Amino acid sequence: MAEVFGHGQAKVIAWFRLNLYNGHKRPSFDQGEMKESYSVSNFPNDLRYAETHEWVRLEGEMAIVGLSAFAVEQLTDLIVMDLAKAGSKVTAGGRLGEVESVKSVNDIYAPISGEVVEVNAEVVADLSKLSSDPYGAGWLVRIKPENLADVAALMSSTDYAKAVAGADH
Amino acid sequence: MTTPKITPLTAWHKAHQGRLVDFAGWSMPVQYHSIMAEHEAVRTKVGLFDVSHMGRIEFQGGQAMDLLQQATVNDVSLLADNQIQYSLMCNDLGGTIDDVLVYRVQADRWWVVCNASNRDAVLRRLSQFNPGGARIKDWTDETAMIAIQGPAALGLVQDRIEPSADQMKYYHFRDFLYQGRSSLLSRTGYTGEDGFEWILPADQAADAWAGLVEAGAVACGLGARDTLRLEAGMPLYGHELSETIDPYSAGLGSFVKPGKGEFAGRMALERIAANPPRRRVGLILIAANPPGSRVGLNFSGRRPARQGAVVVLDGASVGEVTSGTYSPTLQVPIAMALVNRSIEWPPVEGVLSVDIRGALSGADVCRLPFYRRPNCP
Structure with missing residues (x-):
């Protein structure tokens, strides 16, 4: 009973990594048989989405960032989350934090570059908000974008739904 | 890379949202929906596990008993018919080749x-x-193996498999006919709950499994199997046991019987018994940030230590975590570790910590198992 749970921390960390397109191997589990297939209706169309499953909502010149319902369902059994502190700079594609489940440690990536101005302490204290309200109370951080155009360059809900459906086969 | 092997139940797993991973060369479900919910089902009701990937080997003939006496460290002569023994196979240096269950049919x-x-x-x-x-x-490829575990396992097994299952004692088994064909049911498990493991012909497995699910058993993956066995303080090969970990260091010395006569690894094991290099211990991680920990990385005491995390005493490494998870039953991060036997044990309260990816977390010593079921014999 060794291999899956063996080989130390690196393997555990890599296991459920959620990147769709960054050149890393897809998670090794077979997603082909998910009961609820995800469609565009699961992804609000006023948000933009990153390949790494974060969403962004623009509010004036501020960007709210969260995790998509698909990502949250894939993660399951979340126990602790760590996010970049308010005041820190993040880079698009760089690390925004990590979320750990019973079985795995997963990176959360910054969908855009900018400065973190606020962290949602309530979601850090109660991770069930991620699944109960991923696009509302489950928001993660508020970022002041370096460049507002970066938000528009992210995927639309339609494109993200296609990407998720693609990962689903 | 060769394609992972499938079990007679793989199609069922796929059709029921099982997340399949490559495990020891087999495609096995790590979970269906939530590991915590599956774990809870086994602690409170009954869960089912496909354990068909486990090796199942039969030995026949007048020499079979001698062979097992030579190759394993426990004393098979202590077994009566229909009895099972936990044992280990060791290499010539006393390291562990595998931990096994030995069944005596006759x-x-x-x-x-x-x-x-x-x-x-x-x-x-x-x-x-x-x-x-x-x-x-x-027999591995011609049979399937299903574990039925939890407080409601007995009732379910009596209803659906073998009415006299209640007559079976812990670590005993029975060879019986299921729908006219030979199968083998044992009162064993790897969860810390009452339960059974059932070896049956491969082509009967899918219907039998579906029937058990229909009767209320919750399908569980290897993820819950791991959290359950960890709470129960049970070793997992590749973690608490390996070719370089001896049974004494793993806390399994009582299963080694040097008095039985010659057997593989005996010489090394007798030497190790007097002075095992390490000890297997249970740890509960706590929120404390001991001096020297990195500022700003307090993970509120919920972050588990994983295999390979270093156990620290007075700034020095004194051991390594072999398995760790968040305990769904105890609601705290738990770990098993191998620590040097040279350090004082148990250590003074509050001095031990674990390095979790650069952040030190306090660790309290906990007697194993972490979890013992109510009315446990």
């Missing part, structure tokens, strides 16, 4: 159930001790 007929990852090593080792020519038959 004096000239035995079974061994071994870990999937070690099946080839176990078969190789056994054939080295078979000059007498016991017949060895590997």
